[in-house]
Amino acid sequence: MTAGNGDSEALTQTVYRTCPLCEATCGLELRLDGGDITLVRGDRDDVFSHGYLCPKGTALKQLEADPDRLRRPQVRRGDAWSEVSWDDAFAEIERRLTPILDRHGRDAVAMYIGNPNVHNLAGQLYNRVLIQALGSGNLYSASTVDQMPKQVSAGLMFGTGLSIPIPDIDRTDHLLMLGANPFASNGSLMTAPDYPGRIRALRARGGKLVVVDPRRSKTAEEADEHLFIRPGTDAHLLFAIVHTLFAERLVSTGDVGDHVAGADEVDRLARDFAPEVVAPVCGIDADTIRRTARELAAADRAAVYARIGTCTQEFGTLASWLVDVANCLTGNLDRAGGAMFTKPATGSANTGGTPGVGRGVRFGRRHTRVRGLPELFGELPVVCLAEEIDTPGDGQVRGMITVAGNPVLSTPDAGRLDRALASLEFMVSVDIYRNETTRHADVILPPEGALARAHYDLAFYQLSIRNVANYSPPVVDLAPDEMAESEILLRLANIVAGQGASADPGALDDAVVAGLVQKAVQRTGSNVEGRDPDELLEALSSRRGPERILDLMLRTGPYGDGFGADPTGLSLAVLEEAPHGVDLGPLQPRVPEVLRTPSGKIELAPEPIVEDVARLRASLTPGRNGRMVLVGRRDLRSNNSWMHNLDVLVKGKERCTLQVHPEDAARLGLTDGGTACVRSRRGEVAVTVEVTAAIMPGVVSIPHGWGHGVDGADLSVAAGRPGVNTNLLADGDLFDPLSGNAVLNGIPVTVEPTPAPVPA
Numbered sequence: 001m002t003a004g005n006g007d008s009e010a011l012t013q014t015v016y017r018t019c020p021l022c023e024a025t026c027g028l029e030l031r032l033d034g035g036d037i038t039l040v041r042g043d044r045d046d047v048f049s050h051g052y053l054c055p056k057g058t059a060l061k062q063l064e065a066d067p068d069r070l071r072r073p074q075v076r077r078g079d080a081w082s083e084v085s086w087d088d089a090f091a092e093i094e095r096r097l098t099p100i101l102d103r104h105g106r107d108a109v110a111m112y113i114g115n116p117n118v119h120n121l122a123g124q125l126y127n128r129v130l131i132q133a134l135g136s137g138n139l140y141s142a143s144t145v146d147q148m149p150k151q152v153s154a155g156l157m158f159g160t161g162l163s164i165p166i167p168d169i170d171r172t173d174h175l176l177m178l179g180a181n182p183f184a185s186n187g188s189l190m191t192a193p194d195y196p197g198r199i200r201a202l203r204a205r206g207g208k209l210v211v212v213d214p215r216r217s218k219t220a221e222e223a224d225e226h227l228f229i230r231p232g233t234d235a236h237l238l239f240a241i242v243h244t245l246f247a248e249r250l251v252s253t254g255d256v257g258d259h260v261a262g263a264d265e266v267d268r269l270a271r272d273f274a275p276e277v278v279a280p281v282c283g284i285d286a287d288t289i290r291r292t293a294r295e296l297a298a299a300d301r302a303a304v305y306a307r308i309g310t311c312t313q314e315f316g317t318l319a320s321w322l323v324d325v326a327n328c329l330t331g332n333l334d335r336a337g338g339a340m341f342t343k344p345a346t347g348s349a350n351t352g353g354t355p356g357v358g359r360g361v362r363f364g365r366r367h368t369r370v371r372g373l374p375e376l377f378g379e380l381p382v383v384c385l386a387e388e389i390d391t392p393g394d395g396q397v398r399g400m401i402t403v404a405g406n407p408v409l410s411t412p413d414a415g416r417l418d419r420a421l422a423s424l425e426f427m428v429s430v431d432i433y434r435n436e437t438t439r440h441a442d443v444i445l446p447p448e449g450a451l452a453r454a455h456y457d458l459a460f461y462q463l464s465i466r467n468v469a470n471y472s473p474p475v476v477d478l479a480p481d482e483m484a485e486s487e488i489l490l491r492l493a494n495i496v497a498g499q500g501a502s503a504d505p506g507a508l509d510d511a512v513v514a515g516l517v518q519k520a521v522q523r524t525g526s527n528v529e530g531r532d533p534d535e536l537l538e539a540l541s542s543r544r545g546p547e548r549i550l551d552l553m554l555r556t557g558p559y560g561d562g563f564g565a566d567p568t569g570l571s572l573a574v575l576e577e578a579p580h581g582v583d584l585g586p587l588q589p590r591v592p593e594v595l596r597t598p599s600g601k602i603e604l605a606p607e608p609i610v611e612d613v614a615r616l617r618a619s620l621t622p623g624r625n626g627r628m629v630l631v632g633r634r635d636l637r638s639n640n641s642w643m644h645n646l647d648v649l650v651k652g653k654e655r656c657t658l659q660v661h662p663e664d665a666a667r668l669g670l671t672d673g674g675t676a677c678v679r680s681r682r683g684e685v686a687v688t689v690e691v692t693a694a695i696m697p698g699v700v701s702i703p704h705g706w707g708h709g710v711d712g713a714d715l716s717v718a719a720g721r722p723g724v725n726t727n728l729l730a731d732g733d734l735f736d737p738l739s740g741n742a743v744l745n746g747i748p749v750t751v752e753p754t755p756a757p758v759p760a
């Protein structure tokens with residue numbers, strides 16, 4: 001594995017690739033002139049997206065060509081940055097990181113994995129090698145700012161963290177959606193290219209979409225019914241729906257009934273959440289709650305789907321749990337048109353081992369040093385990261401590795417984290433930009449461009465509304481001095497493992513693959529169980545890097561060829577012959593085989609969740625958020641913080657605005673286009689006001705991921721339209737205790753007009 005020689009053929013060619021920019025996995029048709037993209041459009045023959053794409057997809061051209069994108073390693077001395085060779089960069093890392101590990105132990109170096117890693121095959125496969133080599137307990141990711149509650153509830157109910165029921169929207173008649181705006185996001189924890197088209201098809205066939213959201217989002221505008229809800233009260237509403245199902249004898253668990261445990265306990269818990277009790281808390285009247293429950297139960301095929309707004313709140317795990325409780329109690333879990341389980345081609349934790357039973361999930365195997373919050377799925381809540389850096393004592397974090405992350409813009413209490421990162425003894429970042437976070441790094445290692453890397457959506461095909469597999473090979477060579485991300489991560493792994501900066505990354509890669517093959521042949525029920533590992537390694541020997549591991553995963557996955565055991569099965573070679581992807585069909589019922597709980601049951605009332613209901617019950621106080629509360633929002637042309645440096649996506653009307661209802665604006669003296677000061681317990685921002693009836697009274701909204709233009713970052717376009725950083729307002733002390741997930745929706749704030757500047 002070496003840096004490339006830049007011999008891209010100067011040919012005009014058309015290639016097909018999966019868009020790596022969001023969860024929808026759209027197929028793209030790209031025209032290339034040499035290594036440059038000259039045209040991007042939707043791949044009409046893609047088996048999943050059928051030609052759909054959004055404005056972000058076409059911006060791949062600008063992203064690849066962005067002059068601010070780093071192309072060679074950067075080293076910082078004081079405030080001055082200089083380009084260095086790869087060897088010098090790794091030597092610097094070894095020189096400065098190794099002593100921290102030697103003197104203070106493994107936990108002294110933390111790692112933060114940003115959201116783009118889930119869109120990135122090399123990141124998915126090789127971050128875990130680096131994590132293992134580092135051996136630090138201080139592992140953090142974007143998961144605890146957006147989705148951990150869903151993983152926790154899925155783990156407790158079904159046995160693995162990604163056993164998340166996915167709404168079968170192509171076959172459903174009724175979709176109840178909370179806290180999600182797929183017309184802007186294109187779907188989340190639910191892979192469905194052309195979500196808008198699928199929603200319109202649902203309605204065209206007579207189905208109904210009900211959206212519950214504190215904002216009348218684009219999705220809410222397209223719905224049959226929109227219910228405004230007070231932020232942070234989705235669990236209350238869902239409990240009232242469950243209450244109604246039991247009270248009106250509408251419960252029917254359908255085909256999964258024999259595999260359900262805990263329904264009586266849910267009935268008991270729901271009794272405190274009658275619609276009349278919940279209505280003044282959530283702002284939806286009792287009759288509407290009852291009707292919503294009845295319609296859900298009466299629909300032939302229905303699904304409840306909830307996303308970011310329900311996760312990023314103080315009752316995130318309870319809300320996530322109640323979504324699947326409602327699906328189950330209405331007989332819609334695991335049936336066509338309901339909420340179903342994907343079976344991904346590369347396998348997952350719920351396709352291996354003994355079908356129908358497992359070890360379940362365990363949390364809290366370690367705790368954060370300062371606040372004592374428990375570990376979840378191997379990582380710690382990111383609300384604790386800043387204090388782990390800036391609180392002196394044994395185990396203090398002194399060094400940091402970030403991979404494709406910008407936590408200064410995307411995690412709570414951003415001001416404190418910003419200062420904490422500046423105090424580190426050493427920081428290395430793998431990133432294509434010098435952004436608000438990586439400006440604190442001492443070394444930045446930029447990976448190769450999107451066209452020079454293999455792509456396969458390992459994560460999102462586990463959450464897809466159809467079973468699909470689509471592989472995109474690299475279509476250009478590495479440019480001179482460019483290095484593949486897989487090699488960067490392996491070299492870092494060699495350094496932190498004490499092997500040295502010059503150790504052969506290829507040898508580590510070989511060892512990784514040998515270990516994976518060994519596991520595959522030893523796994524009970526595997527399609528290569530008991531086979532000779534050397535035979536499999538020989539069959540994989542023509543490939544290297546991410547492709548070799550991907551081939552192994554496909555061949556040993558649920559549709560795999562088993563290295564010859566099933567000649568019609570999947571392998572990477574099969575996908576290479578299918579540039580528009582392979583459709584493996586609609587989702588199929590998987591209960592009980594999908595379950596990995598110790599009981600072999602769907603656990604409707606897991607103990608940690610039952611215990612947390614007392615906290616929800618205690619919150620049944622009308623108007624308890626007496627002040628204004630802040631929520632986020634998503635924009636079609638934005639994806640968290642990292643696509644704001646592309647003029648094609650940020651031009652036009654300002655999007656980082658404070659949305660406020662006309663009644664509140666009048667009461668507070670705010671004017672459309674004026675400036676407001678928004679203040680929380682943690683900080684304040686001054687932001688442009690947008691007065692709109694699309695937001696409910698008492699709630700204001702600012703999109704997250706903005707706040708550019710700070711010293712030391714090098715994002716010239718973003719600096720021209722900086723917006724404000726809402727995470728300066730988010731409070732690290734506010735989190736969902738079961739998941740450690742940050743509260744980013746429902747932050748108490750005060751809002752007042754900012755006085756106009758006095759003329760000089």
Ligand code: SF4
Nearest residue numbers: 019022025026054057
């Ligand atoms: S919806 Fe997502 S995957 Fe599809 S083109 Fe847009 S950014 Fe890419």
